[in-house]
Amino acid sequence: MNEKPPTLTARRKAATQLELARAAARLFTERGPEATTAEEIAAAGGVALRTFYRYFRTKEDAVAPLLTVGAEHWRALLAASDRSVDPLLAIEHAIATALSPSDGEDPGGPDGVHWMRGLLRAGVDDPALMNVWYRVNRESENQLRGVILELAGSSGDDLTARLVAAAATDSIRIAFEAWAETDDPDKGPGSPVERAVHNFRRFSAGLGNG
Structure with a gap:
């Protein structure tokens, strides 16, 4: 059964939420969550404070759409996998593809992995922010x-x-949490993609014997 495409209103809402999420991630990285207000995030995202609270309960919740977009992207890659491929290999490939910047992509762009380091470092002293990450x-x-x-x-x-x-x-x-504790690059040795693939290979070595 095919799902109906989202309405224009739903697309606009999602775009606004993502813009607010980017603003929140940037401000949390630059100033820390404690020094950042919901009003500042709303202003950076171009909406009124009342609109901000229609979308999010707290300022920390505002980063959730940015995290969710990445998760949705890699699940979509996995769902489109060749059904003749072993599922464990398909998962490894989807992880590698999703976390690897495309040719010509700026890793410092609005959806590059660079912001994740600052966000996770900011969350070390902010349980509410880490709760959003775990959720x-x-x-x-x-x-x-x-x-x-x-x-x-x-x-x-x-x-x-x-x-x-x-x-x-x-x-x-x-992989992201360990990478955030270092100054390793976005790509290449020590990058999130290398760490994530390595982690899954270690996990799947046992799962494949089940």
């Missing part, structure tokens, strides 16, 4: 389970799908 990861893991079950077809089972979804999600989460 988005948990939501992504739950949605990923369905994609994995579809890829596995008749040979799939829910428990294995849960384990694989957890392994894939945590591979990426831990």
Whole structure:
């Protein structure tokens, strides 16, 4: 069953939320969450404070759309995988593709991975911000389970799908968290993509024997 495309209103709302998320990530990185107000995020995103609170409960919640976009992108890549490929290999490929900048892409652009380091560093002293990070990861893991079950077809089972979804999600989460603690580059050795693929290979070595 094909889903209906989002309405123009829904697309505009999503675009506004993403712009606010980018503004929040930038301000949190530059000043820290404690020194940043919801009013400043709203102003940077070009909306009134009342509009901001229609979309988000707290200032920390504002970064969620930016995190969610990345998670949705890599799940979409996985869902489009060749069904003849082993699901574990398909997941590894989707992680590598999603976290690797495209040719000509500016890693310092609005959706590059550069902002993740500052955001995670800011979250060290802000439990509310880290709660948003963990919540988005948990939501992504739950949605990923369905994609994995579809890829596995008749040979799939829910428990294995849960384990694989957890392994894939945590591979990426831990990669970003470990990378944020360093000054390693966005690309190449020590980058998030290298770390995430390495993590998943370690996890999947055990999962493949299940």
